Amino acid sequence: MIDLSGKAALVTGSTTGIGEACAHAFAEAGASVMVTGRNEERGASVVAALRDKGAEADFLACDVRDEGVGDRLVSATVERFGALDVLVNNAGVLSAGDVVETTWEQWREIVDVNISSLFAISKSAVIQMRKQGGGCIINLASEWGLNGEPGYLAYCTSKGAVVQMTRCMGLDHAQENIRVNSVCPGEVHTQMVDEMLKEDGSTPEELAAGVPMRRLAKPGEVANCVLFLASDLSSYVTGTNFSVDGGNDATGGGYP
Ligand SMILES: NC(=O)c1ccc[n+]([C@@H]2O[C@H](COP(=O)([O-])OP(=O)(O)OC[C@H]3O[C@@H](n4cnc5c(N)ncnc54)[C@H](OP(=O)(O)O)[C@@H]3O)[C@@H](O)[C@H]2O)c1
Numbered sequence: 001m002i003d004l005s006g007k008a009a010l011v012t013g014s015t016t017g018i019g020e021a022c023a024h025a026f027a028e029a030g031a032s033v034m035v036t037g038r039n040e041e042r043g044a045s046v047v048a049a050l051r052d053k054g055a056e057a058d059f060l061a062c063d064v065r066d067e068g069v070g071d072r073l074v075s076a077t078v079e080r081f082g083a084l085d086v087l088v089n090n091a092g093v094l095s096a097g098d099v100v101e102t103t104w105e106q107w108r109e110i111v112d113v114n115i116s117s118l119f120a121i122s123k124s125a126v127i128q129m130r131k132q133g134g135g136c137i138i139n140l141a142s143e144w145g146l147n148g149e150p151g152y153l154a155y156c157t158s159k160g161a162v163v164q165m166t167r168c169m170g171l172d173h174a175q176e177n178i179r180v181n182s183v184c185p186g187e188v189h190t191q192m193v194d195e196m197l198k199e200d201g202s203t204p205e206e207l208a209a210g211v212p213m214r215r216l217a218k219p220g221e222v223a224n225c226v227l228f229l230a231s232d233l234s235s236y237v238t239g240t241n242f243s244v245d246g247g248n249d250a251t252g253g254g255y256p
Helices: 017-028 040-052 069-081 104-132 153-172 191-200 204-208 219-230
Strands: 008-011 032-037 057-061 086-089 135-140 178-185 241-244
Touching: 008 017, 008 069, 017 032, 017 040, 017 086, 017 219, 032 040, 032 069, 040 057, 057 069, 069 104, 086 104, 086 219, 104 135, 104 153, 104 178, 135 153, 135 219, 153 178, 153 241, 178 219, 191 204, 219 241
Parallel strands: 008 032, 008 086, 032 057, 086 135, 135 178, 178 241
Antiparallel strands: none
């Protein structure tokens, strides 16, 4: 049983999906949780569910592209819970297209949300964690950051950047008791995947047929790995990109 009592966690994009599952996993492990995202109604309902579990939780509405987002999120977490022990950089967006089909608008959104927000929020978090003597950062990368996927140029590029940010930040802060790791999920059944399937005109079963385990992940299965990486059980783990993908990466990308 992982015990994070007395720890404070900030999870970006925790109004739904994997981020919401991480917020629940942290709350169940005894941590206080700052929930964030743009959807205030969803945020309030996640916070209510966490409080029902006996956890301390709060919601701060924000778009991770906002100017000053890192300082705002980190200082709100510290003011509310007294520290920032764990940051999960989870907020992310996906859109399809090769280099010709991808519009500048899609490209800029993906770069801003999936890469630049990690830079901004991690910068503020590391400054705070240094003051406290340590902490953990877990980034949501993707199997598509380790392998190419046809028709998702901007997304795969952004997740490849997250993989490299994780390695570099892991090394830069290895001697400061700040561990930085990522999880690289395969296909997780969330709103993001439902929207992708709708655009493709395919079904969850068809997607699952290409996964060695022949099923999609539940968000909680990714959250369990995030929880491990946030806990002392992973005390010698930093700079890694941890696959949670039902075996996809072991196939070298699995593209037929
Ligand atoms: N699902 C998968 O199969 C899969 C696989 C590999 C990696 N991932 C990665 O895992 C992470 C979570 O994915 P998911 O499947 O849980 O996605 P999701 O269900 O679409 O949830 C995305 C979350 O990000 C937040 N978000 C998006 N844009 C934002 C913005 N501009 N500002 C603030 N928050 C924003 C959303 O909150 P609001 O709408 O409230 O703003 C939401 O809480 C993403 O980084 C994704 O790339 C997912």
